[in-house]
Amino acid sequence: GKAEQTFLKKCDPPKFDGDEVKYPDFKRKWIANVSSANLSAESELDRLADNVPAKAAKMLFGEVSMGGAWAILDKMYGNKTIIANKLKTQLKGMKSTGKEDYDIVINLAIDVKTIEKRLRELNLEKMLKYDDEYLSAVFKALPSNEKIRWLDFDKSGYEFEWDGMMIFLEEAREKSTNTKVLLSCYGDQLEEKQVSCRKCGTSGHKRASCPGNFNAVKAAVVD
Numbered sequence: 001g002k003a004e005q006t007f008l009k010k011c012d013p014p015k016f017d018g019d020e021v022k023y024p025d026f027k028r029k030w031i032a033n034v035s036s037a038n039l040s041a042e043s044e045l046d047r048l049a050d051n052v053p054a055k056a057a058k059m060l061f062g063e064v065s066m067g068g069a070w071a072i073l074d075k076m077y078g079n080k081t082i083i084a085n086k087l088k089t090q091l092k093g094m095k096s097t098g099k100e101d102y103d104i105v106i107n108l109a110i111d112v113k114t115i116e117k118r119l120r121e122l123n124l125e126k127m128l129k130y131d132d133e134y135l136s137a138v139f140k141a142l143p144s145n146e147k148i149r150w151l152d153f154d155k156s157g158y159e160f161e162w163d164g165m166m167i168f169l170e171e172a173r174e175k176s177t178n179t180k181v182l183l184s185c186y187g188d189q190l191e192e193k194q195v196s197c198r199k200c201g202t203s204g205h206k207r208a209s210c211p212g213n214f215n216a217v218k219a220a221v222v223d
């Protein structure tokens with residue numbers, strides 16, 4: 001009806017590219033955003049086929065219920081072992097991304113938290129606590145100063161070091177975010193304060209200490 005069309009114009013259906021890691025998110029978003037629009041089964045199935053890879057769309061051909069459609073897609077993309085292995089590979093291959101240390105920490109914290117959350121949805125997050133390779137991968141991706149901080153971090157209150165790392169990463173992310181904000185603010189102020197010297201026309205110094213000021217040059221030579 002008219003309400004359904006209005007809803008779908010405001011919110012396009014989620015699209016799935018075939019990556020198993022993204023499948024649980026896709027299914028959850030579809031059920032929350034599209035199924036709740038109360039379309040007919042035929043209409044929803046058509047939209048589903050338009051938003052999945054071509055081979056999945058072929059498998060959905062002739063399906064008459066959403067329950068049957070999800071059973072097909074679950075079999076194709078919902079294998080927990082495949083998803084978990086992909087997430088483990090992502091975590092073990094974690095790389096530092098960002099020019100500044102604070103960007104590296106922020107990006108790393110978000111990436112690790114996302115992977116942990118996806119494993120938790122599969123009830124598989126416990127494996128992170130028992131395999132030191134995951135902890136090592138995160139540690140290696142930390143900037144040098146944060147590596148030192150982690151080594152000094154009090155881990156005595158945690159049954160697993162991984163739990164301590166998650167708290168450490170969150171604290172480091174908050175600190176890095178604050179640093180980025182402050183540097184941004186100070187940067188704006190510095191730009192505003194860099195008025196050109198009236199004597200030589202360049203910025204970054206006061207007139208009294210201008211390189212073109214004879215007395216300033218003389219004093220520097222005497223010193």
